[in-house]
Amino acid sequence: MSLQITDLRKRFGGTQALDGISFAVEPGQVFGFLGANGAGKTTTMRIVLDILRADTGTVTWQGTPSTDLPRRTFGYLPEERGLYPRMQVLEQLVFFAGLYGVPRKTAAADVRGWLARFRVPEYADRRAEELSKGNQQKIQFIAAVLHDPDVLIMDEPFSGLDPVNVALLKAAFLEMRERGKTLIFSTHQMEMVEELCDAVAIIDAGRLVANGTTADVKRSSGKRVVRLGVAGDPELPWLAELDGIRVGRSGRDYSEIEVVPPRDPETILHAAIERGEHVTLFEIADPSLEQIFVDLVGRRAAPDEERTLAHLPANARA
Amino acid sequence: MHFRLANVLTIARREYLVRVRTRSFKVATIFLVMAAVLVTLAPLAVRWLDRDSTAKVGIYTAATLSFDPIARLDTTVNLPATPGGKGPFTFSTVVDPTAGRAAVEKGDLSAVVDVARDPSGDLAFTIVSKDGPTLKIPTLLRQASSVLATTDRLLRGGYPADKLGSLGVPPSVSVVGPTPPKPGDQPKDFAGEVGSVLTGQALVIFLFMAIILYGQWVAMSVAEEKSSRVMEIVLNAASPFELLAGKVVGVGSLGLTQYATAIVPAVIALLLQDRIASVLLGATAASAAPAASGLTPPLLIAFAVLFVLGFLLYAVLYAAAGSLVSRMEDINSVVAPMTLVGMAGYLIAVYTASGLIPADAGWVVILSYVPFVSPYLMLSRFASGLAGPMDLAIASGLLVVAIVVCLWIAARIYAAGVLTYGQKPSARALFTAAFAHRG
Numbered sequence A: 001m002s003l004q005i006t007d008l009r010k011r012f013g014g015t016q017a018l019d020g021i022s023f024a025v026e027p028g029q030v031f032g033f034l035g036a037n038g039a040g041k042t043t044t045m046r047i048v049l050d051i052l053r054a055d056t057g058t059v060t061w062q063g064t065p066s067t068d069l070p071r072r073t074f075g076y077l078p079e080e081r082g083l084y085p086r087m088q089v090l091e092q093l094v095f096f097a098g099l100y101g102v103p104r105k106t107a108a109a110d111v112r113g114w115l116a117r118f119r120v121p122e123y124a125d126r127r128a129e130e131l132s133k134g135n136q137q138k139i140q141f142i143a144a145v146l147h148d149p150d151v152l153i154m155d156e157p158f159s160g161l162d163p164v165n166v167a168l169l170k171a172a173f174l175e176m177r178e179r180g181k182t183l184i185f186s187t188h189q190m191e192m193v194e195e196l197c198d199a200v201a202i203i204d205a206g207r208l209v210a211n212g213t214t215a216d217v218k219r220s221s222g223k224r225v226v227r228l229g230v231a232g233d234p235e236l237p238w239l240a241e242l243d244g245i246r247v248g249r250s251g252r253d254y255s256e257i258e259v260v261p262p263r264d265p266e267t268i269l270h271a272a273i274e275r276g277e278h279v280t281l282f283e284i285a286d287p288s289l290e291q292i293f294v295d296l297v298g299r300r301a302a303p304d305e306e307r308t309l310a311h312l313p314a315n316a317r318a
Numbered sequence B: 001m002h003f004r005l006a007n008v009l010t011i012a013r014r015e016y017l018v019r020v021r022t023r024s025f026k027v028a029t030i031f032l033v034m035a036a037v038l039v040t041l042a043p044l045a046v047r048w049l050d051r052d053s054t055a056k057v058g059i060y061t062a063a064t065l066s067f068d069p070i071a072r073l074d075t076t077v078n079l080p081a082t083p084g085g086k087g088p089f090t091f092s093t094v095v096d097p098t099a100g101r102a103a104v105e106k107g108d109l110s111a112v113v114d115v116a117r118d119p120s121g122d123l124a125f126t127i128v129s130k131d132g133p134t135l136k137i138p139t140l141l142r143q144a145s146s147v148l149a150t151t152d153r154l155l156r157g158g159y160p161a162d163k164l165g166s167l168g169v170p171p172s173v174s175v176v177g178p179t180p181p182k183p184g185d186q187p188k189d190f191a192g193e194v195g196s197v198l199t200g201q202a203l204v205i206f207l208f209m210a211i212i213l214y215g216q217w218v219a220m221s222v223a224e225e226k227s228s229r230v231m232e233i234v235l236n237a238a239s240p241f242e243l244l245a246g247k248v249v250g251v252g253s254l255g256l257t258q259y260a261t262a263i264v265p266a267v268i269a270l271l272l273q274d275r276i277a278s279v280l281l282g283a284t285a286a287s288a289a290p291a292a293s294g295l296t297p298p299l300l301i302a303f304a305v306l307f308v309l310g311f312l313l314y315a316v317l318y319a320a321a322g323s324l325v326s327r328m329e330d331i332n333s334v335v336a337p338m339t340l341v342g343m344a345g346y347l348i349a350v351y352t353a354s355g356l357i358p359a360d361a362g363w364v365v366i367l368s369y370v371p372f373v374s375p376y377l378m379l380s381r382f383a384s385g386l387a388g389p390m391d392l393a394i395a396s397g398l399l400v401v402a403i404v405v406c407l408w409i410a411a412r413i414y415a416a417g418v419l420t421y422g423q424k425p426s427a428r429a430l431f432t433a434a435f436a437h438r439g
Helices: A041-048 A089-099 A104-117 A121-125 A133-145 A163-178 A190-196 A214-219 A237-241 A266-274 A289-297 B005-020 B023-040 B042-050 B069-074 B097-106 B136-156 B190-227 B231-237 B240-271 B273-281 B283-288 B297-322 B328-353 B362-367 B374-383 B389-417 B427-435
Strands: A003-012 A015-025 A030-035 A056-061 A074-077 A151-155 A182-186 A199-204 A207-213 A224-230 A245-250 A255-259 A279-285 B055-061 B089-093 B111-117 B123-129
Touching: A003 A041, A015 A041, A015 A056, A015 A199, A030 A041, A030 A190, A041 A056, A041 A151, A041 A182, A074 A133, A074 B231, A089 A104, A089 A121, A089 A133, A089 B005, A089 B231, A104 A121, A104 A133, A133 A151, A133 A163, A133 B231, A163 A182, A163 A190, A190 A289, A199 A214, A199 A289, A207 A214, A207 A289, A214 A289, A224 A266, A237 A245, A266 A279, B005 B190, B005 B240, B023 B042, B023 B190, B023 B240, B042 B190, B042 B273, B055 B069, B055 B097, B055 B136, B069 B089, B069 B136, B097 B111, B097 B123, B111 B136, B123 B136, B190 B231, B190 B240, B190 B297, B190 B328, B190 B374, B231 B240, B240 B273, B240 B297, B240 B389, B297 B328, B297 B374, B297 B389, B328 B362, B328 B374, B362 B374, B374 B389
Parallel strands: A015 A207, A030 A182, A030 A199, A074 A151, A151 A182, B055 B089, B055 B111
Antiparallel strands: A003 A015, A003 A056, A199 A207, A224 A255, A224 A279, A245 A255, B111 B123
């Protein structure tokens, strides 16, 4: 039984933030939830978590409506990072866990375990305001997982982390998946999605524009990508004469060519050989998720700007 | 979502522990303890300051008198309050009225009584004093003047001088309320009366400070969670209502702790009052006029009840107000309406306690039942003995009703406000948040 999101609609004043979003996340999946700024990702997540109520539509997890689920079903790492600035790390993590019903002793032991794992055991007694932004983010990740939720929902978990910490967080992700947890996260780093996600959903302006396993979504456009390398002349000016293709990247060693159906990728190899090129590389691949995203949304996914006007709930839940 | 008490307690506990450790809390507690002890001992302090104070008063007689005015006064109005003590005045003769005025101006004399004879033959008096006509010294000197005038008339009318005796000694007069005193009620003397007025005023001031201070803490705590964005993490675990309730309970318990800390030494001072009195005033003086304690157990109970209910009423609204701002700097402007209402109640109560507004005026009586101002006014009226337990119960009942209504409204504003950033709350938005029908 999956996390089933059905026909969510939500209007804030004059803006239709969500316009009939439906998709499903299978238990145990790592799920990428993608969209440009203002597409409705955060609103969707808040509705799934029952922090916000949808105008219409339902969210169920294993058949139970999210409004009836115990709060500890979900772990949440919000996009707007925040901790109690003047509280000690250990103390506030134990507090957060306490709200989910985790006994203080258990929580304290788990916190120390997580801190050690993130290589910052000495932070237990520090006040949150003394930590760097990246380290505060690790603390918030711990806050989201301490109560051992079945579903972990994270809004931009990797933003602002250095490569070492990205690797630590990725390892934590994978381990949670091994333990059968369901992970849903949004990000603007498409390589991360390709690397980690079993399935994705892409939304734009409150509507779902793609959904499925990562491989299916990549193939869904029917486009293929050809990487062609030839000896001597890396510019390949004759490519401009062919139709049904777009030169994505003219590289030093090879060119990346987007091939639109009905053109067969192999015709490019033939064309190269006909022109007497000495082919050193020929590869047919799926387009990158980045390309799919740009095609569907019309622009690149970019990190959010500092927001003054977040998604504004006019009436939140009581 | 269901209401979980455990979450309210967890949130209240955090709120309490974080704040109890701050330096501002410790400093405020020390200040309160000292203030509470001082207030408890206020009647005693008034008595002590008053104990041996005698006012120096010069008598200038332009008229010819057939008796010695100073000797006459010393045997009538200037008798000591306690055996062996001193009277309120030390009289001396002034020969030059201009020099007498100068001495009053300089402060060497508290007053000069200028005794002249008017054309009808009666004595006429001019009291030269820096104090206004209603204050203690001029009032007592009026009494003295009438003793002198009466004596003069009697002697001129042929009354035998040796029979004057204690003719001018003021009779014993007591002023009581219309309800008969219960057995066991101690009569209050002047110092006791002043003491209980002071106590009533001080309690109103404490209550006002507490509600403003702790209410402000609630608002700050909400705004802090919002501005540090920790709100969203907490909201995944707890409902806005639990968060609101937890905050109010946490800060409220903190306030109770602080006031309980202050009240313990005050009660000890109260119990030791007689002993402190006998040390300060001497055994005879203390027993001769038992210290009327300003701070009585019923008054303390009334204070506690009105403190808790008044705080709850204001705190839920402060929390709602705090949820509307994104930055700490904006708090003052959103809490201003509540602070103004509170201030109005407080000022009326203080003016009532000090007699500037009659405490039994109809509108004061009505307002003393109206939530928002009733905590101050009912406390003031209760302290001065004008309101009884029944009045307190009615005011408390109305407060409870107001709390329930405000909690309902505040929880809705709060739920809408906590996730809203950067918007200026308009009256319409507030109304929508509070009353809009939600599916």
